Amino acid sequence: MIAAVADVHSPKYIDLFRQAIRSTPWDSVEVLLFIGDMVNRGKIDEYKRVLDALEGYYEGDIIGILGNEEYEQYENEIVSRFDRIVWLRDEGIELTLDDYKVGIVGTRGILDRPTFWQRKNIPDIVSRYHSRLRRIEDVLRNFRKRVQVLILLSHYSVTFRTLEGERRSIWREMGSTRMESLIVRYGVDLAIHGHAHRSRVLRTRLSSGALVVNASLPAVKSISLVDLRKEVVRRGILGFI
Structure with missing residues (x-):
């Protein structure tokens, strides 16, 4: 079980x-994933x-990624x-x-679309995102050749489908359809994101069969659990196994 x-x-x-911790069946959890913004507005001591x-x-x-509020x-x-946490920064394990x-x-x-604050304060933000996208693509391509199950963690949403409930006008400032394209192209089996506090669609499947999970605590009100064997493998996504 993944938490x-x-x-x-x-x-x-x-x-x-x-x-949420008290109500989680920890005995069945093999790994815990922190999907970013675990602390508020740069208050890193809160970790x-x-x-x-x-x-x-x-x-x-515990495997973790950083969000926009881990400045x-x-x-x-x-x-x-x-260092209790294994951190992934545009890389894999x-x-x-x-x-x-x-x-x-x-x-x-x-x-x-970068946020107004990003456009104002980070002049090269567009090129940064382009570079990051290329880096993620390279890592996904490499890992797809070596593993049976490929999982992508991203703080920002990887599809607009799980942004239902958020204002549609800001969807492009909360996630990326380009990430969704990578998920489909490289056969990612499971993608987990956060950032969408008001989401009403907490889980969805893409055209490739990939399961996408929004693990944002304010939206889910619990720790998100994914049964790898039942929800990913047995859904037929990994039919070659």
């Missing part, structure tokens, strides 16, 4: 996070509170201070889950 959560924005939703909340419940592996100027400090060889690729993600 995933995004948008704790500690301390804002830390009580909801603790409640200690987030990790402390798990004590006594979960002692296994880039603090990125290296976060990674070095909180191989592991075995439920007896399958799994590749997990992680990224902040990209937006089809």
Whole structure:
């Protein structure tokens, strides 16, 4: 079982996070995924509170990506201070889950249209997103050749389908259809994102059969669980296994 959560924005939703932890069947969880914005507005010390909340419940592996509120100027400090977490920054890792060889690729993600703040404060944001997209494509292409199950983690949404409930006028500033194209092109089996606090569509399947999960805590109100064997493999996505 895979567990995933995004948008704790500690301390804002830390009580909801603790409640979600208490109701999660941890005995069946093989890996926990942090999908970004686990702390609020650059308050990186809050990662200690987030990790402390798990004590006594979960002692296994944690893989994390960064969100837009883990500000880039603090990125290296976060990674070095909180090494309980395996951080993925436009890169991937191989592991075995439920007896399958799994590749997990992680990224902040990209937006089809940078936000007003980004356009104003990050002059090269468009080229950054283009470069990141190319990097993610290269990593996905490489991992697809080596693993049985390919998983993509992105803080920003990877499809507009899970943005239902958010204002349609800002969908392009919350996610990217270009990421959806990569998922389909490279046979990603499972994609997990956050960022969409008001989403009413928490799970969907793309034309390729890929399962997309929105793990944003304010939307889901719990830690998202994915049964790899039942929801990915047995759906026929991995028919060659």
